[in-house]
Amino acid sequence: MVALVAAPAAFAQSQGQLFASITDQAGAPVEGLTAESFQVQEDGAIMKILSANPGTTPMKVALLVDNSEAIMLSNGLSALRNGLAGFFETLPLQHEVGLFTVAGRVAPVVDFTTDRDELLAGADGLFSGSGGTKMIDGMRETWDRRFSSEDAWPVIVMVMTDGPETSGNMNEDQFTAYTLDLLGGGAMVHVVVLETRGGGMQSQIGQNLTQNTGGFYRSMNSPTALQNTLEELATTMGDHFDEMSPRYRLVYERPGDTPGEQMGAGVVGPNYKMQLFADRRLPPQ
Numbered sequence: 623m624v625a626l627v628a629a630p631a632a633f634a635q636s637q638g639q640l641f642a643s644i645t646d647q648a649g650a651p652v653e654g655l656t657a658e659s660f661q662v663q664e665d666g667a668i669m670k671i672l673s674a675n676p677g678t679t680p681m682k683v684a685l686l687v688d689n690s691e692a693i694m695l696s697n698g699l700s701a702l703r704n705g706l707a708g709f710f711e712t713l714p715l716q717h718e719v720g721l722f723t724v725a726g727r728v729a730p731v732v733d734f735t736t737d738r739d740e741l742l743a744g745a746d747g748l749f750s751g752s753g754g755t756k757m758i759d760g761m762r763e764t765w766d767r768r769f770s771s772e773d774a775w776p777v778i779v780m781v782m783t784d785g786p787e788t789s790g791n792m793n794e795d796q797f798t799a800y801t802l803d804l805l806g807g808g809a810m811v812h813v814v815v816l817e818t819r820g821g822g823m824q825s826q827i828g829q830n831l832t833q834n835t836g837g838f839y840r841s842m843n844s845p846t847a848l849q850n851t852l853e854e855l856a857t858t859m860g861d862h863f864d865e866m867s868p869r870y871r872l873v874y875e876r877p878g879d880t881p882g883e884q885m886g887a888g889v890v891g892p893n894y895k896m897q898l899f900a901d902r903r904l905p906p907q
Contacts, residue, residue, distance in 0.1 A: 637806055638662075638669070638876055641677075641869045641899040644889055651868035652894055660889055662874045664882030669874040677867040679774035681717040681859070682734060685709070686760045686778065687748065688824075690725035692785025694750040696818045698845030702781070705848035706745035709779075710738050712856035714863070720768065721745065724760035726753025726788075734768070754788030757824050761811075761831075762792075762800065769807065774871060775863075775902075776809040779855070781848070784815060784822035801834050808871055810902060812838040812859070814851055836903020858904065866902050 640662065644652040657674040687706065693699050710719065720734040721744045729751075732744035761778060769776045792800070804811065813828030825841055832839040838858055840851050872887065889896050 636876060636878070637672070638664070638874050638885075639806070639808060640872045640874075640885070640887055641866075641902060642872055642887060642889070643869045643897040643899070644891070645868075645895045646891075647893050647895075649895075652891065655870060655889070655891075657872075659891070660870070660872055660887060662872060662887045663885065664876060665884050667877075667882070669876055672873045672875055673871075675774040675871045675873075677775070677863075677869045677871065681775045681777050681863060682769070682773050683713070683717055683719045683777045683779060683859075684722060684734075684764045684768055685719055686722050686724050686728075686757075686764060686780045686782075687731075688725065688755050688757065688780075688782040688785070689723045689748055689751045690753065690755045690783065690785050691750060692755065692783035692818055693816070693845075695785075696783065696816060696845055698783075698816060698818075698848070699748070699750055701845035701848045703745050703748055705781070705852040706748070707742055708849045709852040709856045710741045710745065712853045712860070714860045717859075717863070722760065722764060723748070723751060724756040724782075725751025726756065728756055728760045728763045754786035755782065755824065756789050757782055757787055757827060758789035758792050760789075765800075765804065765807075765809070769809070771807065774808070776807055777812070777859070778804075778809060779812045779814075780828065781814045781852070782816070782824040782828065784817045784819050784824050787823045797830075801831065804831075804835055805901070808873075808902070809835060810837045810904075811835045812855055813840075814838075814848070814855065815841045816845055816848065817841050817843055836901055838904060862902075862904055869899065869902070 721731040
């Protein structure tokens with residue numbers, strides 16, 4: 623049986639994506655489907671499906687931490703270490719995490735791993751770096767160099783201060799293109815900002831990225847709130863993964879850069895039911 627369901631328009635690029643929840647007549651999730659099980663259409667034309675990944679593939683999480691002088695000036699380094707430890711201990715073990723710092727330059731601390739002891743040791747060894755925050759450079763470099771199209775569930779978590787942002791320039795068009803690239807890769811961005819000076823560019827960037835990718839955003843005035851906030855984030859990520867895991871991510875190729883006005887998808891199966899979603903965004907917080 624093929625059931626076609628209308629879906630909202632996607633972002634403008636040569637590849638599109640949809641998230642599909644497939645259940646049987648009893649309402650149970652259907653497992654084991656492949657790209658050949660689905661059909662995607664734009665304006666009535668059938669698109670070539672490149673992949674159909676089940677949502678059970680674990681997350682790959684890049685955790686970018688601002689260890690610039692601003693964290694020392696706020697007496698927040700110890701609270702940051704404790705918050706990261708709480709995040710690592712709370713996030714379910716199947717998810718890979720990589721730890722990177724962005725003070726002065728982007729530096730890997732621990733490469734992607736599921737080994738929580740290694741991550742805890744990396745967090746415990748964090749120290750204040752010299753130079754300003756490299757939030758923009760960090761997120762661009764991490765996305766370009768640390769993720770690939772093979773990653774089924776990429777996540778970027780940024781724990782920032784509102785100290786001086788010293789990244790290279792990124793104009794509005796470049797930022798829009800970067801955001802669309804994140805969306806095209808199925809990425810979600812979560813941002814936590816310690817506002818030591820009443821907010822700044824990091825807060826604005828964080829709110830923009832989390833709103834566009836459907837992520838988690840929190841700001842605080844005291845570093846003592848970091849541990850509870852990062853543990854809350856890890857819990858939210860784990861719960862959201864469990865909720866989203868029955869959904870397949872369908873990546874398909876379109877003939878041009880402009881998405882169609884009418885989108886739909888179908889699944890071949892004995893009275894399977896399909897629900898379509900444009901992304902994996904968190905429910906309103």
